[in-house]
Amino acid sequence: MRIRLWPGSLAARTALVLLLGLATVQVAGLTIHALDRMDVQRLGQARDIAVRVVGLYRTLALTDPARREAVLAELHRGPDLVPTLSASPPNVDLPEMPIPEQRLLRVNMNLVPLGGPQLRWRELVIYGGHFTRRAVIGMLLPDGQWLNVKAELEPLRPWHSPDFLVAFVLMTAAAAGLTLWAVRRLTAPVRTLAEAAEALGRDVNAPPLPENGPTEVAVAAVAFNTMAARIRRFVEDRTELLTAIGHDLRTPITRLKLRAEFVEDEEQRGKILADLEELEAMVSATLAFGRDARTTEQVTHLDLAELLRTILDEAGDANPEVLDKLNYEGPAHLTVQARSLSLKRVFVNLVANAVNYGGSAMVRLVNPDHRMVVVEVEDDGPGIAPGELDRVFEPFHRGEPSRNRETGGVGLGLPIARNIMRAHGGDVVIANRPAGGAKATVTLPV
Ligand SMILES: Nc1ncnc2c1ncn2[C@@H]1O[C@H](COP(=O)(O)OP(=O)(O)O)[C@@H](O)[C@H]1O
Numbered sequence: 288m289r290i291r292l293w294p295g296s297l298a299a300r301t302a303l304v305l306l307l308g309l310a311t312v313q314v315a316g317l318t319i320h321a322l323d324r325m326d327v328q329r330l331g332q333a334r335d336i337a338v339r340v341v342g343l344y345r346t347l348a349l350t351d352p353a354r355r356e357a358v359l360a361e362l363h364r365g366p367d368l369v370p371t372l373s374a375s376p377p378n379v380d381l382p383e384m385p386i387p388e389q390r391l392l393r394v395n396m397n398l399v400p401l402g403g404p405q406l407r408w409r410e411l412v413i414y415g416g417h418f419t420r421r422a423v424i425g426m427l428l429p430d431g432q433w434l435n436v437k438a439e440l441e442p443l444r445p446w447h448s449p450d451f452l453v454a455f456v457l458m459t460a461a462a463a464g465l466t467l468w469a470v471r472r473l474t475a476p477v478r479t480l481a482e483a484a485e486a487l488g489r490d491v492n493a494p495p496l497p498e499n500g501p502t503e504v505a506v507a508a509v510a511f512n513t514m515a516a517r518i519r520r521f522v523e524d525r526t527e528l529l530t531a532i533g534h535d536l537r538t539p540i541t542r543l544k545l546r547a548e549f550v551e552d553e554e555q556r557g558k559i560l561a562d563l564e565e566l567e568a569m570v571s572a573t574l575a576f577g578r579d580a581r582t583t584e585q586v587t588h589l590d591l592a593e594l595l596r597t598i599l600d601e602a603g604d605a606n607p608e609v610l611d612k613l614n615y616e617g618p619a620h621l622t623v624q625a626r627s628l629s630l631k632r633v634f635v636n637l638v639a640n641a642v643n644y645g646g647s648a649m650v651r652l653v654n655p656d657h658r659m660v661v662v663e664v665e666d667d668g669p670g671i672a673p674g675e676l677d678r679v680f681e682p683f684h685r686g687e688p689s690r691n692r693e694t695g696g697v698g699l700g701l702p703i704a705r706n707i708m709r710a711h712g713g714d715v716v717i718a719n720r721p722a723g724g725a726k727a728t729v730t731l732p733v
């Protein structure tokens with residue numbers, strides 16, 4: 288319930304506050320206008336009744352008392368005034384007129400010119416008011432007879448023409464529309480910033496934000512772009528450092544290899560040379576990694592299902608003995624946005640691990656929702672020792688102590704795979720299956 292009353296988004300909240308403010312102002316404005324209008328009407332009615340009633344009075348005061356009834360019947364007086372001649376003041380069941388209205392009518396009656404002082408009424412009583420929509424006025428004529436007038440008061444209307452309300456509603460709707468539009472426009476940069484941050488998470492080389500618009504937005508965009516540039520430079524520096532170290536290690540390794548040839552003990556020489564080979568392989572892998580990281584491959588649309596099947600086919604060609612243990616399960620086609628060479632490297636590594644350490648590979652492509660694609664690579668091998676699970680992602684960490692040429696790499700396969708997937712905004716995790724064997728789960732946002 289609370290969620291419905293107080294919306295979550297900044298745009299909706301701002302719009303709600305502004306619309307509430309607008310509504311308050313409109314209601315207050317309408318009330319002030321209506322009250323003022325009603326006051327003016329009250330004044331106008333008092334003046335109108337005063338003129339007409341005093342007119343009647345003056346005519347009758349100037350008429351011979353015996354002829355008054357006849358004259359009164361002849362006088363034009365309008366349907367809303369009922370005058371009677373009586374020996375007594377008006378006998379009414381109406382409340383005393385509210386003081387301000389009584390005063391209003393009395394003042395107005397006194398303002399109407401009467402003629403000579405002998406014409407002035409000897410007594411004046413007023414009952415009723417706008418609340419009862421009736422007024423009764425009694426005037427004692429100079430000779431002792433009472434002229435009592437009942438007046439119907441027109442209801443007070445807060446606005447005059449029906450067009451007023453239509454115009455008012457139209458104006459309010461226009462203001463509300465304008466408010467919604469302005470709020471959407473003003474909060475758009477927040478969305479853009481969030482999207483840019485999201486894009487930067489997937490790709491450090493994402494294009495910069497446009498640095499225009501209102502000052503605050505431009506300042507935020509500049510700050511964001513500066514931050515992105517710093518992150519990019521940081522990543523580049525690290526990669527460059529890595530490559531430089533790898534590069535500089537090559538020469539001493541070559542020199543050592545030459546020197547090792549002079550070791551007399553054959554067994555020792557063999558061991559030294561094997562170690563140096565291993566070192567060289569590590570350096571080469573490091574350099575390859577640095578090279579990959581520096582080539583900024585473009586993100587393209589690619590068919591992930593197709594890619595996975597191709598990798599399995601290639602793995603089957605390379606290892607004919609496990610050909611019947613390589614399986615793909617999932618849709619025939621699924622388009623994702625990614626860097627195709629990098630993604631290929633990830634799955635080649637994972638499938639190679641499954642084949643080399645598990646003797647089989649089951650690749651499953653699932654698309655659990657419209658935001659994430661999940662690929663699982665499973666095998667039926669021995670799995671990974673629980674203590675090793677965290678460490679397999681460390682660079683150069685291998686389950687096997689020797690850097691065996693047959694089982695592939697130097698221990699950079701998983702760290703590189705994770706690196707690539709995280710650069711795509713996804714991830715790789717590895718776990719043991721309850722049924723035995725290991726399972727690598729790759730997530731990729733679409
Ligand atoms: N499917 C798997 N089954 C068992 N062990 C695995 C599996 N995948 C990876 N490992 C272990 O994780 C280590 C690191 O893997 P990786 O980073 O690909 O390096 P490499 O394959 O070059 O040894 C491997 O040496 C292996 O011990």
Ligand SMILES: [Mg+2]
Nearest residue numbers: 636640696700
């Ligand atoms: Mg590997």
